[in-house]
Amino acid sequence: MAQATALTYRTTAAARRLDRRRHSRVKVSVLGRFMLENRREYPCQTLDMSPGGVSLVTPVGARVGEKVIAYLDHIGRIEGEVVREIEGGFAMRINAPLRKRDKLANVLTWLANRDVLNLPEDRRHERFTPKNPFTQIVLPDGRSYKCRIVDVSLSGASLKTEVKPEIGISIALGKMRARVVRHTEDGIAVEFANVQNRDLLEKHIS
Incomplete structure (x- = not known):
């Protein structure tokens, strides 16, 4: 009986832990x-x-x-x-x-x-400069601005631009979707919605 009670207690406790996790x-x-x-x-x-x-x-x-x-x-x-x-x-x-x-x-x-x-901002993906560093950003209201890609990785990019959309806003970068995560001295840093393939990244970002 004691063993059964202990087993029931452990099972119930495990269920509670799983429920809390869910x-x-x-x-x-x-x-x-x-x-x-x-x-x-x-x-x-x-x-x-x-x-x-x-x-x-x-x-x-x-x-x-x-x-x-x-x-x-x-x-x-x-x-x-x-x-x-x-x-x-x-x-x-x-x-x-x-x-x-x-x-x-x-x-x-x-x-x-x-x-x-802070993984979106670390160096877990190697950064590089695309062959064509010039592109544009498009804000949610449709306004577009030219910018230059300082460097880019599979998960994000640093951009030189005169406009600085608010942090957290979703923008289009070339043909890609990104989110502003930081303001820099010369522009902004963005995180891509999904980790990219390098070949597709080069094709869609410019």
């Missing part, structure tokens, strides 16, 4: 798009996320109970419904089977560690 919210900032029930799409950015829910900064609000489908960089497609309004956006519950929730937990752990270790 529902533990971590602060992650990734870009994406979401679609409301009226099928209109808007950009968004995560504030924090767990395998069971996510808080999004959005340009438009959504009513509690409304169905939402979102596509987030590094994470992919999620769906669920709005559970509450927050300042500048809303929080949604994620509807997903257990297997997908476990995958989300692993991705969120990686994203959280990446942010803590």
